[in-house]
Amino acid sequence: MNVSLSELANRVQGVVVGNAQISISALSPIDDVLVGSLVFADGEHNLRRAEQSKAAAILVNQQMTSSQKSVIQVANPLKTFIQLLNFFYPVSKPKASIHPTAVIAEDVTLGNNISIGPFVIIESSTTIGDNCVIKGHVSIGNEVTIGHDTVIHPQVTIYAQTRIGSRVSIHASSVIGCDGFGYTFVDDQHLKIPHVGHVVIGDDVEIGANTVIDRATLGATVIGEGTKIDNLVQIAHSVKLGKHNILCAFTGIAGSSVSGNHVIFAANVGVSDHVQIDDGVILAARAGVPPKKHLKKGNVYLGNPARPKEKALEQELAVTRIPMMRKKIKGLSEKISLLSERLAQIEAEK
Amino acid sequence: MNVSLSELANRVQGVVVGNAQISISALSPIDDVLVGSLVFADGEHNLRRAEQSKAAAILVNQQMTSSQKSVIQVANPLKTFIQLLNFFYPVSKPKASIHPTAVIAEDVTLGNNISIGPFVIIESSTTIGDNCVIKGHVSIGNEVTIGHDTVIHPQVTIYAQTRIGSRVSIHASSVIGCDGFGYTFVDDQHLKIPHVGHVVIGDDVEIGANTVIDRATLGATVIGEGTKIDNLVQIAHSVKLGKHNILCAFTGIAGSSVSGNHVIFAANVGVSDHVQIDDGVILAARAGVPPKKHLKKGNVYLGNPARPKEKALEQELAVTRIPMMRKKIKGLSEKISLLSERLAQIEAEK
């Protein structure tokens, strides 16, 4: 594909500063720039890198320009870059078809324009909406419902009774709706608590690979609409996540914890059971939240146990001051000895 | 289903306080109560919530009662709730049958009353006991033995020579018996140590989804009977876990470590290699145990590096005292200056 800079600028309501006739053949990331490509530069540092690269032109915000290369200026360069990614590298949706090897129960309800790959299993009483793509080796249990335009990648397992919204994406080998981890200790053994609840996943949710979402003991484990979940995340039984949350890899949320909307869990955050997290809370990487805590609206939490950012940083800083404090204590001790000697002298002279 | 409170009470040797004729149509969790349901309340706080809910009646212990709603009193309400869950929501076992798409080696030995789903692979010389359920897409290698009444969920991989007990449950996409992670650095490269051992899983073990248990280098990696393992857990080569352990999500046990019976690993516990853990030890969430440590019987360990609870809490508390200590040091310094001035005055007056 070869497109002139002016055509690209028109496509994204941008302004060319420089040579509008330059031909662009690809998009590039800043750390691996292709000859003749358009590269997106956020910030001065990356602008310098872009200028010294083989890029043909640079996508920047409306405040930035370049004396070295032609640029397209736009209001939101990352949003524009996404538009251009979709233009240069359009996703090819598989053709609607049901592979003959798929094992689909007779009473399954399938919408229009669905693609089902080889070796898919769909069990009894399940419903799948229009335009869904179910890739090979996916296993879907009884009484599952899936909305429209949802994509399920290979090897995913969806246990019985799970309810999945529209425009959801679930990556390979993730598991939705397996039993929660609940036992009670009776007669020297761990007696299993049956898990007869289910999982509800809202519209526009995305779930990474090898992630696990447990069914509720009773009722539902809920993932709110628009929430994005990374690879290797664990959501325990009866958790209720709000809308538009972000959960990065290795985050684990224990049983019955609840989050509001727009909560961010950075990587490897551990939330214990029965925690309540208000709207807009940010949990920094590796934060650990003890059971039954209430994290307050809009706060940033750090550390294990997690504390509001200011307190956590204060404490971190405090530890670095210990060597200085030891020196001071030693200094004071010496001063006191000197004072004591001077005093003894005076007392002796009396 | 509609059952009178008195019938339920009889079924569980409980005592009704209130109206025994009330009709119960479901069980409810405390955070999502259905109209007309029986809800289980542990503790006063949840009793109040239950009283203000749409529940028809409440399951409580023998010390609790309610002025608002009818209750069933029993000795162990959680154990009773499990009984009632099994009564209201009986698990329907799949019918015994072998799906025609399954690829089963000729010399495999199958017990009676076995259910094998679509696209299952069972390789040579493997033996599976009576009443087992092998769901779709499961892959079982050569010379595996599985006891009776064991359930293997979809997409599980069981490598060759694994030995699995009876009444075991393994959830979706877990991997049992892959090579351990062992190399030795020779000639500037990591030379692989072959893993010719296997995995032995005792009776009544449960394993969550996306968990991995490595085979031993030589000999066996062992999971003791009754031990329960959550999702996304890692058990390395040659580990030997005792009986009735609990391992929560993201716990990792490194090579050759050994646990006794009734050990609890809370979430995201990391145990290094060659650690010895005595009976009844509890490792709190996010504890990290350095190599070759010996954790003593009945102790609770916290922190990274893990320390006995008292020491760990003492240290955590110590850090919070630093600001106060800095103030005190400053105060002492000022007092010393004053003393020094007073002393200088006296010395000058001599």
Next chain:
Amino acid sequence: MNVSLSELANRVQGVVVGNAQISISALSPIDDVLVGSLVFADGEHNLRRAEQSKAAAILVNQQMTSSQKSVIQVANPLKTFIQLLNFFYPVSKPKASIHPTAVIAEDVTLGNNISIGPFVIIESSTTIGDNCVIKGHVSIGNEVTIGHDTVIHPQVTIYAQTRIGSRVSIHASSVIGCDGFGYTFVDDQHLKIPHVGHVVIGDDVEIGANTVIDRATLGATVIGEGTKIDNLVQIAHSVKLGKHNILCAFTGIAGSSVSGNHVIFAANVGVSDHVQIDDGVILAARAGVPPKKHLKKGNVYLGNPARPKEKALEQELAVTRIPMMRKKIKGLSEKISLLSERLAQIEAEK
């Protein structure tokens, strides 16, 4: 198999000290010794254990000997043990054959002597080299290339455009090339950044079970040759790992971070985005590296946030000194009170 100690010694260029005619029937790990076996003992402690075991003989280095049992002395006992493991327990490669249930696109290019298991899916324009083993249920997307002598274990998913080298091994349920976790927050929602890059895996790489490697946003996520990755590891979009790295379980590397050669990530290491790690760096278990850090050549890093070992240990030690410091402060305070009293006495006497 029964082999004399002298024959084994010849096979590995070792020297027998003791009875060279002893017959060896197996190899044993030090913690589970079989009668009549050869056991490998590293260090004095394990030599004592080996002497008291049922082992017939002991493999040791050239400095060690035993008054209790016959030994084979070699220059590098672990390397020799690997040789002997391969001799006693040779790996049987599956016969070259393509299972009739496999669904392979017409334009796939297959080398010679390939083994493809049941229910494998290989999509369009993919190329697989000589002597590869693709086990059952593996899913391989479009335009993938795989070198020769590579083994892909069951249930692995390889997304489109992934490039895999020769002599690579990928264990069960791992996922290579799924979308990275990238969004930008626009109009109160998380807008997905398309991931049109791919993954490149070098020769001689090994990847454990349930591990995930994300494709790059644009360009490539790269795993350098000879790098070994454990189970349950997360490699994010556009990461570039050098050669001969070691990544233990639960390690996560966030977007665009780069490592040199011979870097070691112990278990549960978390590396944030845009981190640069020089050759030979060692990250201790549970180290956490903040964004954009530069870890310097040959250093060992500990803690969260990760610090050079000396600093981290100094800080850890500092915390343990707080109780002692509090005592000292109290002592100084008392001394000051006494001085003040003595001074007051003198002042009063003036």
